Amino acid sequence: MRVAVFSAHNFERDYLSGANADRHEIFFIDVRLNEQTARLAAGFDAVSIFTSDHADAPVLEILAAEGVRFLALRTAGFNNVDLKKANELGIKVARVPAYSPYAVAEHTVALMLAMNRKLIRAHQRIMDNNFTLDGLVGFDMHGKTVGIIGTGKIGHIVARILHGFGCKLLAFDSFLNDDLVKELGTKYVSIETLCRESDIITLHVPLTDDTKFIIDTKNIDLMKRGVMLVNTSRGKLVKTEAVIKALKTQQIGFYGMDVYEEEEELFFEDHSEDILQDDMIARLMTFNNVFITSHQAFLTDTALSNIAETTMYNLNCFEDGKKSENEISF
Numbered sequence: 001m002r003v004a005v006f007s008a009h010n011f012e013r014d015y016l017s018g019a020n021a022d023r024h025e026i027f028f029i030d031v032r033l034n035e036q037t038a039r040l041a042a043g044f045d046a047v048s049i050f051t052s053d054h055a056d057a058p059v060l061e062i063l064a065a066e067g068v069r070f071l072a073l074r075t076a077g078f079n080n081v082d083l084k085k086a087n088e089l090g091i092k093v094a095r096v097p098a099y100s101p102y103a104v105a106e107h108t109v110a111l112m113l114a115m116n117r118k119l120i121r122a123h124q125r126i127m128d129n130n131f132t133l134d135g136l137v138g139f140d141m142h143g144k145t146v147g148i149i150g151t152g153k154i155g156h157i158v159a160r161i162l163h164g165f166g167c168k169l170l171a172f173d174s175f176l177n178d179d180l181v182k183e184l185g186t187k188y189v190s191i192e193t194l195c196r197e198s199d200i201i202t203l204h205v206p207l208t209d210d211t212k213f214i215i216d217t218k219n220i221d222l223m224k225r226g227v228m229l230v231n232t233s234r235g236k237l238v239k240t241e242a243v244i245k246a247l248k249t250q251q252i253g254f255y256g257m258d259v260y261e262e263e264e265e266l267f268f269e270d271h272s273e274d275i276l277q278d279d280m281i282a283r284l285m286t287f288n289n290v291f292i293t294s295h296q297a298f299l300t301d302t303a304l305s306n307i308a309e310t311t312m313y314n315l316n317c318f319e320d321g322k323k324s325e326n327e328i329s330f
């Protein structure tokens with residue numbers, strides 16, 4: 001099969017080529033899939049996309065007209081695909097449901113620790129021959145209450161790691177995970193109680209109509225003063241303007257973000273020669289208690305191997321006329 005891989009980053013190309021083992025004809029395309037670029041898929045049987053690609057109705061119509069019959073997502077989330085339209089057009093869609101929940105969970109905890117113990121500031125000081133400690137006071141994670149919003153695969157692992165630190169765990173999810181309650185003593189509570197009682201709040205729900213802006217002014221106002229908030233899930237779970245306001249008043253004491261409401265035009269790309277146009281991220285970058293990574297929580301060797309293997313497996317199944325268990329049905 002001929003496969004067009006959109007948003008093909010250097011960090012993933014060798015993994016994808018290795019997993020393909022010369023079976024398909026793979027073409028790496030640097031640009032993101034959108035209405036302007038969709039015609040690049042002309043003559044391809046399948047298209048593979050990543051987080052910031054758009055497979056909305058107009059794009060899918062172009063892909064279908066160009067002969068594309070399969071969409072291989074290199075992600076778990078599929079909020080960027082119009083599944084109804086894909087179904088109508090006869091384009092099958094498959095994803096990588098879990099490539100390494102450990103990668104994302106471990107990065108989440110890395111953000112917590114880096115912010116808490118002010119590791120970047122400490123390192124920068126040392127590089128300037130400044131070996132003082134003033135301004136670097138952190139807090140013991142042990143005994144702190146952590147609120148986990150979303151206790152699926154990633155949230156569960158975050159809970160286990162933090163349980164190891166001796167944190168108390170609160171959770172909010174539409175499904176109660178018995179293991180979390182029995183194994184880790186997690187208490188499921190309402191989102192309001194979680195916001196009121198947590199010292200650290202971490203987001204692990206998918207982005208849906210129900211979860212969009214789940215962290216807004218209303219919930220931030222309920223939080224403990226100086227709370228640490230971490231988002232490694234999806235940018236639009238958080239109303240960034242509300243977070244900036246709360247950082248200014250110190251209602252939020254720390255904000256760790258691997259994802260950003262307006263990340264599409266920024267993340268995964270080198271803008272070092274450009275004038276930054278996004279005033280919201282510019283403001284976030286001025287806070288010394290905000291820690292930003294550019295959607296890299298998944299970026300481990302294990303995760304990239306798994307993404308590549310599953311993507312190729314999904315493509316192989318399609319070519320062989322078999323339905324992959326990773327196909328998303330509408």
Ligand code: NAI
Nearest residue numbers: 150151152153154155173174204205206210232233297298
């Ligand atoms: P999962 O599907 O295993 O868990 C999601 C949990 O959220 C489930 O327990 C579900 O019941 C709960 N949930 C869904 N809608 C809800 C609602 N309206 N209210 C309350 N609970 C709700 O997903 P997984 O694998 O744990 O991933 C979570 C998210 O992490 C993904 O959706 C994705 O957005 C993000 N992610 C981020 C990555 C990164 O590199 N930063 C990489 C991979 C995933």
